[in-house]
Structures are given as structure tokens and as C-alpha cells.
Amino acid sequence: MTLFDKMMTLDRRWIFLFLAVVCFITYYGKFQIPIPVNSEVRSVYNKIESLPEGSIVFLGIDYDPSSQAELHPMTYAIMEHCFRRKLGVLTAALSQNGPGMAEQVFMDVVDSMKLPREYNGVEYPARDIVKGVDYVFLGYKPYFSLIILGMGQNFRIPFPADYYGTPLDSIPMMQGVNNYDQVAFVCDLTSGNIADAWISYGQSRFNFDMALGLTGVMAADYYPFLNSGQLIGIMGGLFGAAQYEQLADNAGLAKDGMRVQVFAHLVIILFIIIANVGFFMSRRKQGN
Amino acid sequence: MDLTTFLWTTFGIYLTISIFSFLYKDNPFYKFTEHLFVGVSAGYFVIILWHNSLAPNLFNKIITDHVWLYFVPGIAGLMMFTRFSKKYSWISRWPLAAYIGISAGLAIPLEMSARVNRQLYASMANISWDNFWGPGFLNTTAGFSDIIVLVGALAGLIYFFFSKAHTGTFGAIAKLGLWILMIGFGTSFGFTVMARISLFINRIQSMETWRVASFNTANEHYSMIFPLAFYGILLLVLAYAIVQFIKFMKERASAA
Numbered sequence: 392m393t394l395f396d397k398m399m400t401l402d403r404r405w406i407f408l409f410l411a412v413v414c415f416i417t418y419y420g421k422f423q424i425p426i427p428v429n430s431e432v433r434s435v436y437n438k439i440e441s442l443p444e445g446s447i448v449f450l451g452i453d454y455d456p457s458s459q460a461e462l463h464p465m466t467y468a469i470m471e472h473c474f475r476r477k478l479g480v481l482t483a484a485l486s487q488n489g490p491g492m493a494e495q496v497f498m499d500v501v502d503s504m505k506l507p508r509e510y511n512g513v514e515y516p517a518r519d520i521v522k523g524v525d526y527v528f529l530g531y532k533p534y535f536s537l538i539i540l541g542m543g544q545n546f547r548i549p550f551p552a553d554y555y556g557t558p559l560d561s562i563p564m565m566q567g568v569n570n571y572d573q574v575a576f577v578c579d580l581t582s583g584n585i586a587d588a589w590i591s592y593g594q595s596r597f598n599f600d601m602a603l604g605l606t607g608v609m610a611a612d613y614y615p616f617l618n619s620g621q622l623i624g625i626m627g628g629l630f631g632a633a634q635y636e637q638l639a640d641n642a643g644l645a646k647d648g649m650r651v652q653v654f655a656h657l658v659i660i661l662f663i664i665i666a667n668v669g670f671f672m673s674r675r676k677q678g679n
Numbered sequence: 680m681d682l683t684t685f686l687w688t689t690f691g692i693y694l695t696i697s698i699f700s701f702l703y704k705d706n707p708f709y710k711f712t713e714h715l716f717v718g719v720s721a722g723y724f725v726i727i728l729w730h731n732s733l734a735p736n737l738f739n740k741i742i743t744d745h746v747w748l749y750f751v752p753g754i755a756g757l758m759m760f761t762r763f764s765k766k767y768s769w770i771s772r773w774p775l776a777a778y779i780g781i782s783a784g785l786a787i788p789l790e791m792s793a794r795v796n797r798q799l800y801a802s803m804a805n806i807s808w809d810n811f812w813g814p815g816f817l818n819t820t821a822g823f824s825d826i827i828v829l830v831g832a833l834a835g836l837i838y839f840f841f842s843k844a845h846t847g848t849f850g851a852i853a854k855l856g857l858w859i860l861m862i863g864f865g866t867s868f869g870f871t872v873m874a875r876i877s878l879f880i881n882r883i884q885s886m887e888t889w890r891v892a893s894f895n896t897a898n899e900h901y902s903m904i905f906p907l908a909f910y911g912i913l914l915l916v917l918a919y920a921i922v923q924f925i926k927f928m929k930e931r932a933s934a935a
Contacts, residue, residue: 407702414876418883460881461874487724490731531731540785552735591786595793607874611867618828619801621793628870629877648880655876 395676398669410658417654424650431617432634435578435602435624439469442575444477447568451579451589452496453535455488458582458606463492464632464645465604466580470500472639475508475515479564480526481574483542483550485535485585490554493528510640522555523562530554535585539592545569571597580604586613594621604631680892681900689908692889695882696916703923802832831859 439448450470454462473480482497484490501520508515520526529550532538541549546569552558559565567573577599579589586603594601602624603613610627617625626635629652632645680688694715697708737756740749755774761767806825837849838856845853893909895901 404703411879414879414883418880418887460877487727488720490727531727532736533728533732536782536785554731591789591793595789595797607870607872607877608867610870611863615798615801618824619797621797628873629880630873644881644884647884648877651880651883652873652876655879656872659872 393676395669395672398665399673406662410655413654413658414651417651418648420650422650424653426630426633426637426646426649428634428638431625432631433624433638435469435626436472436635436638438576438600438602438623439472439476439478442476442478445479446575447479447481447564447573448473449571449574449577450480450482451577451581451585452482452484452489452493453486453579453581453583453585454492454606455486455582456492459492461606461628461632462580462582462604463496464629464643465626465635466492466496467500467643468632468635468639468641468645469578469580469604470496471503471641472635474500474504474518474520474525475510478575481529481546481564481568482526483529483538484531485538486581486583487531487533490528490531493554497522497526497528508641523553523557524564527559527562527564528554536588536592539588540596543570543593543597571599574599577601578604582606582609590616590621602626680895680898682902682904685892685900685902685905686908688889688892689912692886693912693915695885696912699882700919706919708919802828830855835859 442448450466450473452466470480482493484493504518504520507517522528529546530553532549538549546565547559550559553562571577571593577589577593579586579601581589581603582605586605586609589601589603593599600623602622603616604626605613605628607628607630610625610631613622613625616622626632629645629648632643633649636643636646694712697712700706701709737749737753740746741753755777758770758774761770804825806829834852834856836856838845838853838860840853843849890909892898893905895905898905
């Protein structure tokens with residue numbers, strides 16, 4: 392058996408093991424890699440930066456724990472950015488396991504806001520984030536398309552009360568906030584076809600400024616909506632999250648994982664090259 | 680991190696390792712975790728659905744608010760369950776027909792607008808030649824990108840035009856369309872690889888948090904159970920690896 396034949400019959404478990412070893416080594420090697428920022432992520436950041444204090448940002452936390460690796464860092468970065476900029480955060484979870492995700496982010500970001508921080512050279516004093524004043528969590532309802540349409544008429548139709556049972560009419564932040572007309576920006580963080588519903592039933596119907604935070608698997612499919620102006624920005628996968636953290640100067644789990652990404656990709660590219668060389672050389676040998 | 684949180688986190692790490700053990704081969708640890716995941720997901724969904732939808736949107740409306748009109752969707756929902764009976768399954772077609780009719784009525788105009796019309800307009804956009812120079816040069820929504828979108832859309836459509844043989848100039852454009860599609864699939868593949876690696880990175884980060892917590896004596900809730908749980912899991916993984924290695928060597932010897 393030649394070297395090329397061995398390449399072609401290499402047990403895939405050796406590849407898994409090698410990749411795992413590379414990931415662990417690069418994770419514990421605490422070096423930094425540069426993170427270039429794309430225009431589609433920068434436009435999301437710039438949009439939030441441009442909003443006047445007190446504006447309402449709608450954050451759709453429409454993902455389950457299976458996608459938290461990519462989408463949780465985005466949610467953390469955007470939510471903290473909104474709170475530091477003193478924007479109101481209105482949130483709903485249209486995925487059945489989303490409420491758990493949303494509550495975890497609120498708990499951690501509210502804790503983080505209790506500390507003074509400096510981001511991009513700007514000092515942000517400590518702030519107590521108050522439920523109902525600084526943020527509202529509407530909770531989960533099934534049939535996301537109908538919920539998106541319903542919220543366009545009035546948030547009180549699908550959500551008469553918030554996730555904790557407080558009627559929306561008695562929540563200070565919701566005074567005068569009826570539908571998307573009072574929302575300055577919608578950012579949906581999603582791992583499924585809820586993104587399609589937000590585009591078709593939300594943005595196209597009510598014509599609001601919208602961006603998507605997507606898992607890597609989905610990201611490429613949504614670039615046409617960026618080109619058509621239906622979306623103002625896209626954050627794709629862990630790289631998108633890392634770019635947002637870079638812009639917000641708030642390093643988190645995404646930036647921490649990017650050096651692993653780089654080396655894992657190099658390993659995969661190396662194996663693709665090896666497999667192709669093996670394949671073509673074996674074919675040439677068979678031809679001879 | 681208190682003891683209860685630590686034990687749940689430790690259980691989470693055990694489940695993570697159990698799931699990854701499938702990469703070697705199917706085994707009882709993986710099977711247990713898979714079944715646990717399916718069961719917990721289903722149970723969680725039922726409870727969430729009850730508290731967030733059925734109770735506030737149907738039962739409370741009828742029982743507390745006495746809005747009797749809500750009996751109509753309630754009965755329509757119950758009619759769906761007749762599908763379980765061969766004799767009465769036809770009844771479920773009525774609410775299903777209403778549901779499909781409403782969904783189609785809502786979806787068709789909005790989907791047509793969002794996915795067809797707006798995309799067509801975007802493909803027909805005026806190419807701004809000013810964007811070829813200066814900062815808009817490689818912008819994803821201007822400059823050369825406009826040309827790529829236009830040429831790519833036309834070539835891609837021509838590739839799927841099967842009423843004329845793909846020969847000559849027409850064939851060359853179809854070939855370009857094929858290349859454009861391949862580049863699109865390649866991009867999706869690249870993003871997918873990133874997504875899969877991200878999942879693994881997240882698990883490494885989670886394991887690292889757990890490892891640090893196991894030996895953090897400064898933690899006010901620190902207990903000897905913390906490092907014991909760490910070494911317990913480590914021992915379990917090592918024992919599994921050794922057993923599998925011995926099996927592998929025996930199989931290899933018998934094959935030789």
C-alpha cells in the first residue's frame with residue numbers, strides 16, 4: 392500500500408482526534424489574532440451607535456441552546472451595547488427554548504452593567520438596569536409568523552402581558568410603545584426559518600430597519616437580502632459575533648474562540664489538500 | 680458557584696463528553712444522553728407551550744375572562760385530534776383547511792413581495808459607476824459587487840434554462856453560471872465548517888469554566904466535592920478510552 396492509498400483509507404477518527412488536539416492547544420495558547428471587520432457587521436454597530444438615548448431596540452432572541460455557541464456572544468455584545476448607550480431593549484423569544492436563553496443573557500448583562508467600564512475610550516459609569524424601565528421581555532408564543540404580524544399591529548395583541556405576567560399597559564417602558572412604528576431598530580438573532588418570517592412578515596410588511604444575527608450555516612443564504620436593502624446588516628456565525636465584540640471593544644466568548652477557528656480551518660484545509668492529492672495520485676496510478 | 684450549580688454543570692460536562700464519544704463509535708453513554716435530550720426537550724416544550732400559549736390565550740380567556748368566543752378556536756383545536764381515529768379523521772380536515780387557507784392567504788402576497796419582487800428590483804438596480812473608485816470599491820452592496828450580482832444572476836438563470844443546448848456562447852455563459860453556483864455552495868460550506876467548529880469551541884470554553892471552578896478554593900461555596908467530581912469525570916473518560924483501546928487491539932490481533 393502506497394502513501395497515497397493510505398491517505399485515501401485514513402480512518403476519519405484520526406482526523407477528529409487531530410482536530411480536537413489542535414483546538415485544545417490553540418485554545419490554551421493565549422495569543423491574539425487580528426479580526427477584520429466587514430461592512431455588514433459595522434452597519435449594525437453604527438445603527439445602534441446612531442440611535443438617540445431612549446430609543447427602543449427590538450431584540451429577537453429566537454434560538455435554542457443548540458445555537459448558543461454562535462448567537463449567545465452576539466446577544467451579549469449587542470444587549471450590553473444598547474444598555475451602555477441607554478437604549479430601551481424590547482425582547483421576545485419566538486423559539487420554544489428561547490426564554491431560557493434570553494433570561495440568562497439578561498441576568499449576566501444586568502450584572503455586568505453594575506460595574507463601570509471603558510469601551511473605545513469612553514467611560515461608562517455603573518448602572519442599575521431595571522426590568523420594565525430599561526428592558527422588557529415579552530416571552531415566547533408559538534406560530535412566529537402570526538406573532539410577527541400581530542406585533543406589527545400592537546405588541547399587546549400577541550403579548551397582553553410580559554414573560555413575568557405583568558400587563559404591558561402597566562410597564563413604564565411600554566407607555567406609548569404600540570408597534571414597530573415606535574421601535575427604532577429590529578435585530579433578530581436566530582438559528583432557523585424565523586429569519587425568513589422576520590423578512591417576509593416583518594420587514595417587508597412594516598418596512599422597519601432590520602439586521603440579522605445568524606448561525607454560520609444560514610449566513611450565506613441571507614446576503615441577497617442585504618444587497619436588496621431589506622437588511623441593513625448581517626452578523627454571520629462566531630466570526631460575526633467576534634467582529635461585533637471588536638467594534639464594541641467588549642471582548643467575549645466569540646473573540647476568545649477566533650484563534651481556534653483560524654487553526655481549525657487551517658487543519659481542515661490541509662486535510663482537504665491531502666485528500667485531493669491522494670485522490671488524484673491514486674486515480675493517475677489506476678490510469679497507468 | 681454553589682454546590683447545586685456545580686453538580687448540574689458537572690452533569691452537563693458529562694453529557695458533552697458522552698455526546699462527543701459518538702465520534703469514536705456508538706455507545707451506551709451516547710445513547711443515554713441522546714434519549715435524555717429528546718425527552719427533556721419534549722417535556723420542556725409542553726410546559727412552555729402551556730404557560731405561554733394555551734393557559735393565557737385560551738383557558739384563561741374562557742374561564743377567567745368569560746370570553747365565550749374562544750370556544751371556537753378551542754373546539755377547532757380539539758377537532759384536530761380526530762386524526763387519531765380512522766372513522767372520524769375527516770373532521771380534522773375542516774380546521775386544517777381553515778388553517779392552510781389563512782396561512783396561504785397571508786403568505787403568498789408577503790412572500791411574493793419579499794422574495795421575488797424586492798430581489799428582482801435589487802438585480803435591476805442602477806449600477807453606480809462612482810462606486811468603482813474610492814471606498815465603495817469592494818463594498819458588498821456597491822461597486823464591483825453590483826456587476827457580480829448582475830452577471831451572476833443572469834449566468835445562474837441561463838444555467839437552469841434547459842430548452843436550448845448548452846453549447847457555444849450560451850454554453851459558456853451557462854458554465855459561468857455553474858461556477859457562480861459552486862462559489863455560492865463553497866461559501867455555504869465554509870460558513871458551515873465555521874459553525875461546527877464554533878460548537879466545539881463553545882464546549883471547550885464550557886469545560887474550561889468547569890475546570891477552573893473545580894479548583895477555585897477562593898470560591899465561598901468551595902467543597903471537596905468539586906475536585907472529586909472533576910477527577911471522577913476524568914477517570915470515567917480514561918477508563919472508557921482504555922477499554923476501547925484494549926478492544927481495538929484485540930480486534931486487530933484477531934484480524935491479523
